[in-house]
Amino acid sequence: MFKGKNQDQATNSLITVKGTEVTPKRAVKYLGVHLDHMLTLVQHVKTRISATQAMMGLMRRLGGTTKGLPVHQATKIIKTIVIPQLLYGSQMWWRGTGKKRARYEEYCLDIINRTLKAAIRAALPVYKTTPIGVLHPESRIPDARTPPDEARDRDCLRMGKLPKEHPVAEAIGRKAHKKSQIEST
Numbered sequence: 001m002f003k004g005k006n007q008d009q010a011t012n013s014l015i016t017v018k019g020t021e022v023t024p025k026r027a028v029k030y031l032g033v034h035l036d037h038m039l040t041l042v043q044h045v046k047t048r049i050s051a052t053q054a055m056m057g058l059m060r061r062l063g064g065t066t067k068g069l070p071v072h073q074a075t076k077i078i079k080t081i082v083i084p085q086l087l088y089g090s091q092m093w094w095r096g097t098g099k100k101r102a103r104y105e106e107y108c109l110d111i112i113n114r115t116l117k118a119a120i121r122a123a124l125p126v127y128k129t130t131p132i133g134v135l136h137p138e139s140r141i142p143d144a145r146t147p148p149d150e151a152r153d154r155d156c157l158r159m160g161k162l163p164k165e166h167p168v169a170e171a172i173g174r175k176a177h178k179k180s181q182i183e184s185t
Contacts, residue, residue, distance in 0.1 A: 041092055042104050044089055045093075045112065048087075049111055052086050055085070056118060078116075082116070083141075083147055087112070091148070094148040112144045116144050124138060159172060
């Protein structure tokens with residue numbers, strides 16, 4: 001149901017699904033993830049960042065350099081709310097640390113990192129001139145590359161604990177069996 005980059009809305013034909021006409025769109029939201037026509041998920045990352053920036057504005061109201069929200073509570077907010085909100089759906093586009101990435105993955109990681117650093121600045125009582133390298137150790141909040149790797153590892157462990165009758169476990173078993181056949185030849 002995607003509208004192509006160079007296609008005109010008028011030239012696209014309408015699709016009828018159960019009596020309802022559906023027009024092509026640039027992005028479709030499915031299970032909270034915005035899928036664009038090229039499946040790069042850049043639209044999804046931008047949507048997550050705009051929601052996070054609204055939350056950071058509220059955090060800035062609560063904090064400050066002299067008085068405000070205690071640092072340990074602000075960093076806990078970042079770890080429990082901001083990072084999961086920023087990285088929701090990252091398993092779909094994150095290939096892992098050390099892997100070759102496409103340009104859109106680097107772009108997504110860059111804007112997530114900038115947003116995370118802005119959140120850390122909002123949480124810590126620091127000035128604008130504080131060096132960026134000091135922020136992560138002082139806040140004990142990891143770089144944007146670490147949480148997606150941890151989420152991927154957590155998902156792998158969770159899938160490994162599924163019963164053998166589970167459809168996902170069966171699909172993983174078939175894929176692992178095919179891979180072992182290829183490696184043995």
